[in-house]
Amino acid sequence: MKPRKIFLLPGDGIGVEIMAEARKFIAYMNDELKLGFICEEGLVGGAAYNAHGMPISDGDMRRALAADAILLGSVGGPEWDGVSYDLRPEAGLLRLRKDLQLFANLRPAICYPALASASSLKSDLVEGLDILIVRELTGGVYFGEPKEIIDLGEGQKRAIDTQIYETYEVVRIARVGFELARTRRGHVTSMEKRNVMKTGLLWNEVITAIHAARYQDVILSHMLADAGGMQLVRAPKQFDVIVTDNLFGDLLSDVAAMLTGSLGMLPSASLGSLDEISGKRRAMYEPVHGSAPDIVGKGIANPIAMIASLAMCLRYSFALNIEADRLEKAISAVLDDGLRTADIYVQGMQKVSTSEMGDAILEKFRLISA
Numbered sequence: 001m002k003p004r005k006i007f008l009l010p011g012d013g014i015g016v017e018i019m020a021e022a023r024k025f026i027a028y029m030n031d032e033l034k035l036g037f038i039c040e041e042g043l044v045g046g047a048a049y050n051a052h053g054m055p056i057s058d059g060d061m062r063r064a065l066a067a068d069a070i071l072l073g074s075v076g077g078p079e080w081d082g083v084s085y086d087l088r089p090e091a092g093l094l095r096l097r098k099d100l101q102l103f104a105n106l107r108p109a110i111c112y113p114a115l116a117s118a119s120s121l122k123s124d125l126v127e128g129l130d131i132l133i134v135r136e137l138t139g140g141v142y143f144g145e146p147k148e149i150i151d152l153g154e155g156q157k158r159a160i161d162t163q164i165y166e167t168y169e170v171v172r173i174a175r176v177g178f179e180l181a182r183t184r185r186g187h188v189t190s191m192e193k194r195n196v197m198k199t200g201l202l203w204n205e206v207i208t209a210i211h212a213a214r215y216q217d218v219i220l221s222h223m224l225a226d227a228g229g230m231q232l233v234r235a236p237k238q239f240d241v242i243v244t245d246n247l248f249g250d251l252l253s254d255v256a257a258m259l260t261g262s263l264g265m266l267p268s269a270s271l272g273s274l275d276e277i278s279g280k281r282r283a284m285y286e287p288v289h290g291s292a293p294d295i296v297g298k299g300i301a302n303p304i305a306m307i308a309s310l311a312m313c314l315r316y317s318f319a320l321n322i323e324a325d326r327l328e329k330a331i332s333a334v335l336d337d338g339l340r341t342a343d344i345y346v347q348g349m350q351k352v353s354t355s356e357m358g359d360a361i362l363e364k365f366r367l368i369s370a
């Protein structure tokens with residue numbers, strides 16, 4: 001059996017605490033299920049800045065490139081507020097996404113039945129929710145040049161970010177969205193701002209053309225991104241797959257996350273294109289939430305987004321679909337049992353710590369896998 005190489009990047013803040021939980025699952029799968037994962041570990045974000053003076057070292061970039069999959073915790077925190085823009089913790093994450101060409105970011109928002117009441121929305125609006133946001137991740141305003149602040153003198157400055165999309169970038173993300181829709185409920189909603197942005201116009205045009213040429217079996221809807229945000233909180237179950245750009249995807253996926261009860265629940269997969277020769281796809285898996293500086297070190301962080309990200313890793317990088325399903329079932333079962341970390345706690349449930357939640361899910365996973 002070929003070794004399965006995973007590169008672990010816990011990062012900063014609660015990233016370290018939740019990665020400790022993910023490691024328990026990898027150890028179990030190695031020891032008991034003999035799945036042969038080989039893990040290396042590196043530094044990213046503020047942790048890398050403290051050690052190397054940059055948010056990810058060249059050595060760790062090389063190890064990331066050599067791995068089959070990367071599992072990342074979270075980056076950033078107030079400790080690095082004064083660090084220059086190019087060296088800030090987030091720059092490490094953006095470099096990983098860009099250099100590995102991880103253009104397709106999959107952010108599923110699933111509302112576990114047991115959590116419907118933890119959502120800020122009425123439970124009947126979110127119960128059974130299962131949507132997938134497909135966010136373009138290597139283009140748009142995050143990376144467009146020029147990107148700068150110019151001193152105009154007399155106390156005035158000009159800040160510039162540049163939103164750029166080229167046809168091929170929209171084509172490849174659209175294809176991911178349509179292909180995934182075919183495996184789900186067959187409906188893609190594309191979100192942009194064609195009413196004020198040229199990139200929105202192109203986005204709309206390209207998606208429409210690909211749909212007509214190759215994906216007529218999928219239903220395509222277009223929505224302006226602001227209206228899309230509104231519809232996400234008005235009637236989220238109308239959506240199946242949402243395809244959108246880097247910035248809108250960032251915003252809309254945080255909104256979608258809250259529908260599920262907590263930002264602590266949402267995993268993500270960032271995928272590159274398939275290498276036709278090796279049959280491999282570069283991939284990184286990380287929770288949608290950030291490093292949560294306000295709760296660091298308290299042992300109360302929700303590890304579910306991290307564990308669910310590991311499940312996505314099993315599915316998309318290693319085709320271990322059975323194990324991935326079992327892991328997701330284990331999460332669901334623990335929630336059914338009433339265990340809750342602080343972020344999803346409601347009265348009458350059993351409040352547990354980060355590691356207690358991890359252990360409980362592992363125990364279920366063991367039972368289901370036996």
Ligand code: IPM
Pocket residue numbers: 076090093250288290
């Ligand atoms: C996310 C995060 C990142 C982003 C930050 C940490 C740079 O918010 O993955 O959604 O803006 O993409």
Ligand code: MG
Pocket residue numbers: 250251254288
């Ligand atoms: Mg975000």
